[in-house]
Amino acid sequence: MNTLKQKLNVAAIILFAGFFVLAANSAWANETGLPQNMTKITGQEDFIHIWTLGAEGIGDEQDKLVTVDVNPNSAKYGKVVSSVSVGGRNEAHHMGLTLDRRYLWGATLDTSKIFIFDIHTNPAHPKLVKTITDFTAKSGGVVGTHTVMPVKDHMLITGLSNNRDHGGRSAVVEYTNDGKYVATYWMPTDDNLQGAQKTGKYADGYNYDVRALPRLDAMFTSSFTGWSNYMMDFGKMLNDEQAMKRFGNTFVVWRLSDRKPLKIFDVPGAPLEIRVAINPKNDYCFTAATLTSKLWLIYRDKQNAWQAKEVGDIGDPSKVPLPVAFTISSDDRLLWVTTFMDGMVRAFNIADPFHPVQIYEKHIGSQVNMVSTSWDGKRLYFTSSLLSKWDKKGRDNEQYIKSFEWDGKELKERFVIDFTKEKLGRPHEMKFSANTLYTKL
């Protein structure tokens, strides 16, 4: 009996592990562009953690990590189940998970602090376990922590500015998982291309998102703007001729293994988020230039050389819809992109990545920013806040998370939480978690 029981146990373990590996590999992309070697939530996500900016006059006015129960089988479905205030308005923006998904790093564009939350002990109630307060001093002057991307047992963090002039020249900074500084990799500039090829006219040294294709030893960065611009009132900036010259126009391909820049491409108009293809046969990624409303494809050609190509418009560029966030479906066939100014989400068929075709659009709210999709593409979540000083004013300043279901033809609303009414603030980036991630395995 014992032998049989042991055999059954071993078989169960193998079966379970095999299922897990299969699930992990089949799930890849969405949840919203997580690294390819990160465990994915292949079923129903239980919680969404929302990095929320404190808003003056709203609740305790501080940045906070808000957790919402999103499991339809839960009695608390569509409700806020916890909120962890971190002190101050730091311009909470993006977050990154450690590869084991046990910790969530919340980056901030203003004070450059990084707040590290334990989300595995009790996913419904994350706990702030460490705050990195000396990022700028340690990194040699990098300001404005943005994307946090795990690489093995380290984290790569993009900075958007610097402590010399609050402009756009910045760097990628590497930390260990336990929050120790490792190195700073400044973006290539004309006087110091660091061996990279300047393929066009621009090498501005600006930075924004970072993503990687480890199987190709490739890392990608995009370029936005410096502290003075992303922190200032949006309307004031649009009226400021000098400020409007200070946007990034570059996309850099790096060698991931030694963080060395290889090629700098001209991508005019502030390319923001980067999303890499999921299928191992697809050697490309997309980015969207927010000011020019253009979709760009960065791909390997037949000679395995990286190239950049503008492949389509998002909305009507003359109306500056401002594409701000996008996701790619796990089969690399569908791309969802939100545009802040008109509050729309658009779906593009990207089966042929060189010729995206818009197939659907829907108005989400008076303003919309982040979009996150479940791995199976059936659930989409939207938040409203772009930047504290860029959000719309007055009645159009809606602050929400909205949940939708996608049936292949139509987005149908499931729940809405009004973050102003709940006295929470301005919701920005979302990350999923699930109880099953932290049990049994």
Add this chain to the structure above:
Amino acid sequence: MTFIQKPRGALRLSVAICAFLIFMTTLLIGHVSGSEVTRGPGDVKTGYESTGYETRSISVLQRTGKAADLLRVIQSPPLGLPPIPVPKDNPITRKKVQLGRKLFFDRRLSLNETMSCAMCHIPEQGFTNNELNTAVGIEGRTVRRNAPTIYNVAFFSNIFHDGRDTRLEFQIWQPMLAFNEMGNPSIGYVVEKIRGLPDYKGLFESAFAGREPGIETIGMAIASYERTIVSGNSPFDRWYFGKNESALTEAAKRGFNLFNEKAGCSVCHLIQNDHALFTDDAFHNTGLGWKFSVGQSGAAVPVQIAPGVKILVPKKVIDSVAEPDPSDLGRYEVTQDPVDRWRYKTPTLRNVALTAPYMHNGVFGTLKEVLSFYNQGGISNPQLDPSIRPLGLTDKEMEDIVVFLESLTGDNVETLVRDAFAAPIGDRH
């Protein structure tokens, strides 16, 4: 915990490899001239309006410093400048200047530790900010006006565009405490914060004969540093006061004559017999302030979205993401006299080629635009300064005046900026 001990040979090899990598990095960083690093943003945007724009970006790592003896300028003012006024109750010393410089670059002196004086008065950007029309303060809050340059501020008793303060020692507390600049809640908060920072231990006591950080000593230290940011001995000075005929080009000489005669600029931008500060330190209404307060704006705004690409954005779209424009009545806000509505201080023109954008609201990006504005007679309004009238200058004449204005750049800019680069930037450790 165990440590793996590297063999000595391997250690030496590691050191050698590190040294080689540092050497190679030095080689890889291209040569950039001193003036490129010290005169203008490293993020050069000249020509951005054109599709032919190419970046000429400079790494922030090129911003290497060299401390200078700033007291020399006090003892021996540059040619073209009068003696530098130093208040009797704050005699200038090397220790005060060094302490003031450290405070000036310390971002920890704002409530959330992101803003120092130098974040708006950026050394290589003419000790102002070439990248913004009007300043941006803590948490991105709107500041109404262009950050004025620190160059030669030692000479003025009307400080700020509206002259609301009278001494540098007092002035420093305004940005420190302003809700929309450095955002500190009180003087006591700033004093206690500095007292608690280990790297300031003993510095105030040493500079001020045993006195601790306080409302007076903090102001005195920063004022002492600012008083040394003095720049003269420009090509104009060497020509006009030094009688060196070859110091100025013929175009600049023509511009000088126009400046004094046909254009009448020197009515407000004064030139004395033995020195020139190029300001009357007084207040004038050019019409710009009036226009932005009560004038009507257009239905659409041209917005640059990429190099060489501008589009017209409807004003109602911009208004949807804009906070209400802050009111700005100029000197009136200090005197409460209606006559002073929309009057702003005449700025010095020394180093003016380095301090774009221009006017109290930074609305003009180039000197040529400023001259065009005055050439048309400013903006008509009920209180337009009587000295402002259509000038009838030709394009060539305006070009000559620009060349003259460019000759007002002092010869010690690189020294002052490199000295500023040598200051530690205060960030939370």
